[in-house]
Amino acid sequence: MRSAHAVQRAAWPDVGGAVAFLEQVYAVAEADARKLRHDPVILLTRAVQPALWLLVFGQVFARIRGVPTGSLSYLDFMAPGILAQSSLFIAIFFGISVIWERDLGILHKFLASPAPRVALVLGKAAAAGIRGIAQAFIVYVLALFLHVDVRPSILAVIGVFLMVALGSAVFATFSLVMACLVRDRERLMGFGQVLTMPLFFASNAIYPISLMPAWLQVISGINPLTYQIDALRTLMIDGATSVFSVPLDIGVQLVFLGLLVWLAARLYPRVV
Amino acid sequence: MPADAAAVETIDLVRRFDELVAVDAVSFAVAPGSVFGLLGPNGAGKTTTIKMLTTLLAPSAGTGSVNGYDILREPVEVRRRIGYVPQALSADGLLTGRENLSVFAKLYSIPRSERRGRIDDAFELMGLVDAADSLVKTYSGGMVRRLEIAQSMLHSPPVLFLDEPTVGLDPVARRVVWDHLRAVRQAFGTTILLTTHYMEEAAELCERVAIMHQGRIAAIGSPAELVTASGAPDLDGAFAHYTGAGLTEGGSYRDALRTRRTARRLA
Numbered sequence A: 001m002r003s004a005h006a007v008q009r010a011a012w013p014d015v016g017g018a019v020a021f022l023e024q025v026y027a028v029a030e031a032d033a034r035k036l037r038h039d040p041v042i043l044l045t046r047a048v049q050p051a052l053w054l055l056v057f058g059q060v061f062a063r064i065r066g067v068p069t070g071s072l073s074y075l076d077f078m079a080p081g082i083l084a085q086s087s088l089f090i091a092i093f094f095g096i097s098v099i100w101e102r103d104l105g106i107l108h109k110f111l112a113s114p115a116p117r118v119a120l121v122l123g124k125a126a127a128a129g130i131r132g133i134a135q136a137f138i139v140y141v142l143a144l145f146l147h148v149d150v151r152p153s154i155l156a157v158i159g160v161f162l163m164v165a166l167g168s169a170v171f172a173t174f175s176l177v178m179a180c181l182v183r184d185r186e187r188l189m190g191f192g193q194v195l196t197m198p199l200f201f202a203s204n205a206i207y208p209i210s211l212m213p214a215w216l217q218v219i220s221g222i223n224p225l226t227y228q229i230d231a232l233r234t235l236m237i238d239g240a241t242s243v244f245s246v247p248l249d250i251g252v253q254l255v256f257l258g259l260l261v262w263l264a265a266r267l268y269p270r271v272v
Numbered sequence B: 001m002p003a004d005a006a007a008v009e010t011i012d013l014v015r016r017f018d019e020l021v022a023v024d025a026v027s028f029a030v031a032p033g034s035v036f037g038l039l040g041p042n043g044a045g046k047t048t049t050i051k052m053l054t055t056l057l058a059p060s061a062g063t064g065s066v067n068g069y070d071i072l073r074e075p076v077e078v079r080r081r082i083g084y085v086p087q088a089l090s091a092d093g094l095l096t097g098r099e100n101l102s103v104f105a106k107l108y109s110i111p112r113s114e115r116r117g118r119i120d121d122a123f124e125l126m127g128l129v130d131a132a133d134s135l136v137k138t139y140s141g142g143m144v145r146r147l148e149i150a151q152s153m154l155h156s157p158p159v160l161f162l163d164e165p166t167v168g169l170d171p172v173a174r175r176v177v178w179d180h181l182r183a184v185r186q187a188f189g190t191t192i193l194l195t196t197h198y199m200e201e202a203a204e205l206c207e208r209v210a211i212m213h214q215g216r217i218a219a220i221g222s223p224a225e226l227v228t229a230s231g232a233p234d235l236d237g238a239f240a241h242y243t244g245a246g247l248t249e250g251g252s253y254r255d256a257l258r259t260r261r262t263a264r265r266l267a
Helices: A002-011 A015-038 A041-045 A048-064 A074-091 A095-104 A106-111 A117-145 A154-182 A185-201 A214-221 A224-236 A246-271 B046-053 B075-080 B097-107 B112-125 B141-152 B171-188 B199-205 B223-230 B235-243 B253-266
Strands: B008-017 B020-030 B035-039 B061-066 B082-085 B159-163 B191-196 B208-213 B216-221
Touching (some): A041 A117, A048 A117, A095 A154, A095 A185, A106 A117, A117 A154, A117 A246, A154 A224, A154 A246, B020 B046, B035 B046, B046 B159, B097 B112, B112 B141, B141 B159, B141 B171, B171 B199, B208 B223
Antiparallel strands (some): B008 B020, B208 B216
16 A cells, blocks of 8 residues: 555655645635634724725825826826735734734644645745735725726736735735744734835835835835735736836745745744 | 554653753653653643654754654654644634634645544544534633544544643533543544643543653652652652652743633633
8 A cells, every 4th residue: 555655656756745735735724714704804994994095195195196107197006005005014914823823822733733834834825815815805996986997807806816915925924934033922013013114115005116216216126015016006007007017026026925935934933 | 663662752851941951851651552641840841841742842952752753853754643732722713613623634634535524523522513613712611622632633643742631621621521531542542641730630541650840750650659659648749749849839930821821711
């Protein structure tokens, strides 16, 4: 029995292993998604912040016409930025859930299971992606309500959802890395709060990079949020064109995700 | 694994945290199919020992093996063969009992066709059939513990680690957990290593116990042997004899906090 299994594996290397790995990733992500289903109120409370940015900040700045946004109206320009920002604000605190699981002992059981650490981390990243998609849904509804000029295409909507999921996964994994290093809820909240605004302001969320002073342009160039927003704007808004090209946007985020997942998987056992 | 080999073995296991030596040259062996208890006051090093055996924490020195696999060189093989119930109540209250088990069925790569049956069997064995699809936050403390034991047994591990399995439970719930642990052992011949600071629990469940004190093993043997050797009237007396209980108070702030948090969740 065992040798037959070995032969099978030799003939077709590690398909069984890959399936098991994906199922482990899925298990971690699914558990989180099911929690959302048991308590969907969490999602509604998160609609408040992007609504305020779009309704108040967006409306006022659109009237001033102070930010040159080319052929796009200011509201069209900023809507994808606010989508990215609202999912960033959720993802950056994602590590808190891991510290909570540590306090409960759930994490101990995960780490005492044979699931590879990379699978546990990718599962968390995917869970953050799912939460990001829920956020994208809310911002789309707000955008339609405010007559933002969204691309009327199912493919564009799917692209936006995937891009929000990717960005959320990047920042949630970053949050996991921080959680592994600080190992404490309050400190992680502190770091999250210190980092969100610089990430947001050093990006093209609410003004184009060309308006920034040179030093800020450099920082925004290494900020993954910039690339996420560039892709989101291109996919979401009718008439928007990419500054960097969407494949590059995706590539940069994937590189960040890969590095952060590797780092988080190495640091994960430290949380215990 | 050879038939006469120990199911769990440690050889001069040491763990230091900065200057503190939490576990100091601990050696013991647990026979397959037996129930072994690590006894000791808070802070004696019981949990740290279990964390090393479950591969959550690397030893500072020494080594150990579980079912013949080295905890340092073959951690994944060890993880495949153990079930682990940590001290804190570790079921996720925001999920149902079934969802809690389903996560671990996948993490342990239990074949898809067997999952449902194994999960149902586990609920059956632990007397939780009626509560299977309720959110765990509606469970009583004793039910959460049984759910955790069900979860730790899903993949039929030959060795089960339980850290303070009945801390914070009322006497009735405690007895129910004991009965279910005996049932597990009877059904699967599982080797069980548990920590406790309840003498009654050790006397009820364990064939052999090791009394730990300040990171060292102060005495090891069957409960009856320890009582005789200490000259005390019962296991409580033997425990006091070997740990000097009452003279020193162990346990860090964090230990106390964790125990209280667990107790609060059980209330």
